[in-house]
Amino acid sequence: MNERLERWAEDTRVRPGHRERVEALLRDRWREPVIVLHLGDTDVGYDVPGRRRDGTVEGKRLVRRFFWNILRGIGAVVFGVFALAHGERPGLPFQRAVGVTGPANAMALDLVDRLRSVGGAWLACSPSCLAVVDTGATSTDPAAAPPPRIVWEARKPQAPELSFRKSTLTWPDGSVFRLPIQGRAEQQHLRKFVEFPDIVHWNGR
Numbered sequence: 001m002n003e004r005l006e007r008w009a010e011d012t013r014v015r016p017g018h019r020e021r022v023e024a025l026l027r028d029r030w031r032e033p034v035i036v037l038h039l040g041d042t043d044v045g046y047d048v049p050g051r052r053r054d055g056t057v058e059g060k061r062l063v064r065r066f067f068w069n070i071l072r073g074i075g076a077v078v079f080g081v082f083a084l085a086h087g088e089r090p091g092l093p094f095q096r097a098v099g100v101t102g103p104a105n106a107m108a109l110d111l112v113d114r115l116r117s118v119g120g121a122w123l124a125c126s127p128s129c130l131a132v133v134d135t136g137a138t139s140t141d142p143a144a145a146p147p148p149r150i151v152w153e154a155r156k157p158q159a160p161e162l163s164f165r166k167s168t169l170t171w172p173d174g175s176v177f178r179l180p181i182q183g184r185a186e187q188q189h190l191r192k193f194v195e196f197p198d199i200v201h202w203n204g205r
Contacts, residue, residue, distance in 0.1 A: 014038055014185065017142030018135045022122045025133065025148050032126035033202040035193050038138065039121040040182035044099025048106050048175070053098075055116065102175025108160070111152045111169070112177055118151055123179060127202055128156045130169075164194045 019036050026034045046055045100112045111132065115121055120138040124131045131153040136145050154160065160169040160177075167179040181190070193201050 014138040014183075015140065015142060018120065018138050018145070018148075019122070019189075021142055022124055022133045022135065022148050025150075026124045026126065026129075026131060030126050030129050032128065034124055034126050035190075035200075035202070036133075037123045037179075037181050037186050037190060038183070039115075039123055039132075040180040042099075042115040042118060042121050042180060044112070044178070044180065045097055046112075047098045047101045048109065049104040051109075055100075055113065099178045099180065100176070102171070103173060106175035107171035107173045108169070108175035108177045114151050121151075122148075123181070125162060128159075130154045130159045130162060163198055164190060164200070165196065165198050
């Protein structure tokens, strides 16, 4: 039952047709075979000097940060009381998993900062290019959605190194973005093109 509900939630979250629109856009643009993967929650945590965990720049938005910390504290108390009342161990709400690491002014920030305003993020890759494309909310009918929009693009040799096995992008300065590729549908789609350890069949196996 849980597996069926999980599959239904995944199918309704990403409507058929969005991936195909992104593939067509980048195949025409790059003139190369393309693999497109839906990125899950891109609201990741930062472990980069000069940035807070939520990605905001340290020393800025201090008033907003003050009130947000108060609200977060109240939310944590309510969450803890609710968890205890249901016999569960209280966790930490509003806790982002670290998705980007690196030195101050990390090269990865150029991409990750742009993801903060993306409604439906897709990673597109070819033998020589990488891009992140926004399709808007993926739960909407693709026919009624706005045209896919490229929000970040890189070409070799400037493009970061992509590892499908580790789900990471790694830049020359050592900064890393852990790609939030989640869900059965994305893993099944990826297996059509990639085999262990990182052998890519660009036209499918």
